[in-house]
Amino acid sequence: MREVAVRCIDDAQRGHRLAVETIRTGEPPQAEEVCRWTLDGTRQLTDLRARLLAELDEDAADFVDQVVLVATELATNALRHGEPPTTVRLLRDSEQLVVDVADHDPEAIPELAPDRPLNGGGRGLLLARWFSQEVGWYAVGDVKHVWAAFARTGAGRARPEGQRGSTATSL
Numbered sequence: 666m667r668e669v670a671v672r673c674i675d676d677a678q679r680g681h682r683l684a685v686e687t688i689r690t691g692e693p694p695q696a697e698e699v700c701r702w703t704l705d706g707t708r709q710l711t712d713l714r715a716r717l718l719a720e721l722d723e724d725a726a727d728f729v730d731q732v733v734l735v736a737t738e739l740a741t742n743a744l745r746h747g748e749p750p751t752t753v754r755l756l757r758d759s760e761q762l763v764v765d766v767a768d769h770d771p772e773a774i775p776e777l778a779p780d781r782p783l784n785g786g787g788r789g790l791l792l793a794r795w796f797s798q799e800v801g802w803y804a805v806g807d808v809k810h811v812w813a814a815f816a817r818t819g820a821g822r823a824r825p826e827g828q829r830g831s832t833a834t835s836l
Contacts, residue, residue, distance in 0.1 A: 689800065694761060702716065704750065717736055735813045747770040753766050762817060769809070800814075
């Protein structure tokens with residue numbers, strides 16, 4: 666069961682109200698860190714994608730593109746809305762992969778805005794929620810983490826009810 670909170674906010678710039686859903690709070694499933702990348706800007710996202718593709722080749726052959734997309738979206742959110750540096754970690758255990766993205770702005774709570782107009786942007790968390798088994802966030806001190814978990818086998822990739830869908834490296 667996922668824990669979420671929904672609230673409405675006025676979007677004065679667009680002249681309507683948006684339903685905003687915050688994502689689950691809590692640490693990701695326990696898994697071993699496989700890789701870590703530190704990003705200082707969006708120019709490093711291309712290299713992050715390439716390195717993730719190389720690292721995930723064997724683990725996620727049937728859904729590697731979704732993991733890379735979600736990692737890139739979460740990293741983009743952290744770079745745009747958080748405080749640098751952004752750290753992207755790939756975690757692995759026998760049943761799942763976890764992408765954990767950290768920035769230094771624990772005050773900015775990650776929110777889903779499913780009612781946002783298509784041209785309004787802000788689809789990163791929605792994509793993460795759609796493609797992963799679970800999405801969550803937590804803060805430790807001045808660091809906020811947003812994470813997404815993926816089953817390593819196709820059989821375990823069922824969506825929770827209501828959901829639609831160590832090597833250290835600096836890039």
